[in-house]
Amino acid sequence: MRKILIIGIGAGNPDYMTIQAIKALNRADVFFIPDKGTEKVALRQLREEICDRFIEQPGYRTVGFKVPDRDGGGPNYRGGVEEWRGKLADAYESLFAEHLAEDQCGAFLVWGDPSLYDSTLRILETIRDRGFAFDYEVIPGISAVQALTARHRVALNRIGEPILVTTGRRIAGGLPDGLDNVVVMLDGETAFRQIDGADIDIYWGAYLGTPDEILVSGRLSEVADEIERVRREARTEKGWIMDTYLLRRTRED
Template sequence: MRQILVIGIGTGNPEHVTIQAIRALNTVDVVFVLDKGKEKADLVALRREICERYIEERPYRIVEAQDPERDRNPTDYGVAVEDWHGARAALYEAMIERELGEDGCGAFLVWGDPSLYDSTLRIIDRIVARGRLSFDHRVIPGITSVQALAASHRIALNRIGAPVQITTGRQIAGGLSADADTTVVMLDGDPTFAHLDPDLTIYWGAYLGSDDEMILSGRLGDVAAEIRRIRAEARARHGWIMDTYLLRRPIQ
């Protein structure tokens, strides 16, 4: 039976790849990669670099396909994501069926970790539920941007006995949860910060783990404008940006 590996590769540093992931890569016949356009060519290049560096025990092929278009400004976010996942599932299924032999092993290399704000596992589940294609699949965890952010700022993720919430920019548009001591925010396409308490402490990072990593921290009211300026310049320079930030309430 076909085998599919979903491998977390960390946040931009090839050395984030674990020994478990390296061993898994050396069982792979085909690596499936989505092309997200010229602006994000760096993400494809890193996946190629990881394969070239770590796969030593067998020949393998890299198969690329164009990522389906996604509506970035939908009137209904849930429907837009559902449609996008459906298109990706059809694409993944066709790639696996066409490019991977019935006893072959294929891999999807996932930025960060497959469990955290990534669609790959949900898409694999869709393919399994359709029942057209038989395969087993396995997940190999990776370093997340949350871990990389805390490490770069040399902070513990949580305060003693206090909770941590991991959420998205869309979810904090109305403010932070009342009981959140520490909030990690991901997938914030345009952080404004204006609706948040200026006395929060922010730990911000972009391109975490890579040679282009940038970090900044301080009282939110003091550094918010600087983060927005640096972020806009970096996005214009690279054509894309991946950033994450942690917000911590003042000690009462």
């Protein structure tokens, strides 16, 4: 039976690759490499660097494929995402049928960890639900959340406190009641600007794990302007940005 490996490659530094991920790389006959357009060239380069550095057997195959554009601006956000996933499922199914023999193993190199804001697992489940048979395995990776906390040398939470991981659009109205630790990903709109930052600390990081990494931390009300400026300048210079941050309500002990 065909086998697909979903390999978490870490969020930016090739050294984030785990030994399990390296072993998985060396089990694959073919790698499916997405092309998400020019602004993600740097991400594609990291995937290629990982293949060159860690794959021992010569002659491994890579198959590139174009990721369809996603209409993220429509009123029905969830519906738009489902439609996009359907198109990707069609593309993946054709890739497997065309490039993977019945006894072969294919791999997707997933940025960070495959369980966090990544569609690969859902897409593979969709293909299996349609009746296309294959086995699959997931190899965990170091997510941007772990890279962020490690680089800032902070824990995600204080004793016994819950943690919320969410998107920028979900915190635009403020931190939810009862949650003192919120990690924000996928925030293209600097949602932290809309939060009263007098009693909140922010630990912000962009291009984590890469040579271009930027870190800023402090009381949100004091560093929000600086983060916005640094973010804008970096984005203009590179043409794209990936950033993540932890917001933490301060506490008087």
